[in-house]
Amino acid sequence: MDKVLMSHGGGGSMMQSFISEIFIEKFNNEYLNQMEDAALLPGKTVFTTDSFVVKPVFFPGGDIGRLAICGTVNDISMRGAKPLFLSASFIIEEGFSVDEIKKIVDSMVDAANEAGVQIVTGDTKVVEKNSADGIFINTAGIGILPDGAYVSIKNGKPGDVVIVSGTIGDHGMAVMGAREGLDFDPPLFSDVSPLNKMVEKLMTLKDAVKILRDPTRGGVAEVLYEIASMSNVGIKIHEDKLPVKESVKSACSMLGIDFLHLANEGKLICVVDKDFAYKALEIMKGDKYGKDAVIIGEIDDSGLVTIETVYGTNRIIDRPIGELLPRIC
Secondary structure, three states: OOOOOHHHHOOOHHHHHHHHHHHHHHHOOOOHHHOOOOEEEHHHEEEEEEEEOOOOOEEOOEEHHHHHHHHHHHHHHOOOOEEEEEEEEEEEEOOOOHHHHHHHHHHHHHHHHHHOOEEEEEEEEEEOOOOOOOEEEEEEEEEEOOOOOOOOOOOOOOOOEEEEOOOOOHHHHHHHHHHHOOOOOOOOOOOOOOOHHHHHHHHHHHHHEEEEEOOOOOHHHHHHHHHHHHHOOEEEEEHHHOOOOHHHHHHHHHHOOOHHHOOOOOOOEEEEOHHHHHHHHHHHHOOOOOOOOEEEEEEEOOOOEEEEOOOOOEEEOOOOOOOOOOOOO
């Protein structure tokens, strides 16, 4: 590999190999090597950072500002932690509309208020025209892990139940439609949402909640492979249980895309002890962002990531390799 490709940022196996070979090997420390959405530091502090380059900046159901706040809030929440404080840094191209910046900032304020977090520090840089693509945002976040909780992608055990909090692929298809000028009937909107209030309720189940993961780049399929790899288990899901909007299914069929590879920005995958599965499902359904939650499968000891089809057969789920849609978040 001599040059970086778009697929190295796509959330699939190429990105994982790139990160491992370039960054993990060099930065190598006990906190980074956790390989989680956020690092668990001493004092039950959880810390994460993320950058947002979505194209277009405004899309059905959201914009880069709401995405930046929700994405970082959700990464903290995927450790079972309560997000508290965020930073916000902007790289803005000369000539970008000031009115649009104001809209983006207003959207960030609304999302932060909804999540109950504060933006406490930041930075602004302006670069020459044609040196960037409008506006990029970096956010970092700090949260605190509650007592009695330890959520980790390494916690999965055979018999645990896999739950998804709602319909799959909404964000990826909404952004694709906006970028390519596709019209959907009914219209499709991004699911970009802060999930911390739902997670806070889930964490009343304490260590019965084993794994939380938001299926962003690489989609549900990539998350399932990460869980299987890091927990050294297999996972079987059921096609007839997967919640997918008909418009997303139709678009995927037309474009030859697997909806399991589409990005989501307001959904989570929860792996929970089987004895607490229906309680977890009840909690998720009681939240406005989890009303379509459903049990989609279970963890086994096969070492494979498989799907039972509607015809009763089983097949291995394809793992995303590279970039399905660049600049999705």
